[in-house]
Amino acid sequence: MTATDPTLTGLAQGWCALSLLHGRIEAHVERALQAAHDLSVREYSLLDVLSRQHDGPGGHLQMKQVADAVVLSQSATTRLVTRLEDRGLLSRYICDTDRRGIYTDVSEAGLSLLAAARPTNDQALREALDSAAANPDLAPLVTVVEGMHGTPAPRP
Template identity: 85%
Template sequence: MTATDPALTALAQGWCALSLLHGRIEAHIERALQTRHDLSVREYSLLDVLSRQHDGEGGHLQMKQVADAVVLSQSATTRLVTRLEDRGLLARYLCRTDRRGIYTDVTETGLKLLEEARPTNDSALREALDTAAGNPELEPLVRVVESLRVPVPAQA
């Protein structure tokens, strides 16, 4: 294949469209969350992921798992956890069975803020998708996103 190969060109165009859709959605949600709740998209995502932990087997996430879930490096995730802990939205504690393990839970204040921010996140997502659907280049991707149904694991 060469640099002018039509398959590579199509692949690159598809990637650019997907990147554009993601960027527009994230920017729209970011503005809404910052304006109404003083939260970034990353902060909201972290609170959301940690709020889904449970006391059952494998219910508490290690920092690497949290980092993977919010698509950040471990060091960036640790800094984000520290910022939210400083705001009283998260609390860290030692694992009961392995004193080397440190877990993070959402505080009552964090859960309340997440509950207040969830409708903002959801409506901003819907608005961003509706706007993107008006762009012929992005409309097929919007349809794919809307068709995805990711199963939510049952909590113990």
């Protein structure tokens, strides 16, 4: 079945195309991050989300918020945090005001790895979008993705 299969409704065709685009992008970015930094897409996403936390009210994310941000279950997120903590990329600590709360911070090593991996992630994303734009079924979705937060990056 393809995104333009005539037996699918328009909504189903759109969903099929979106799913295909997501899968292609994620696979391409995964290969690039693994090869260059020994980092999965999920690990990169987790480091990225946690690196944007800040001190002060609402600055630290609870595990459920982190799980929602990286699109994983809470148990899968906990396992991911543990793996990155074992690699020295994260640390966990108990919340000062609520002893039930556990916060996670990116270590200096994690921030360094994230900084090194960010250009790889961005380049792989650009490559995946450029490749998808050549497919008439996916090109409209690429245009939407590129236009979501400002001007699209120029294609080489």
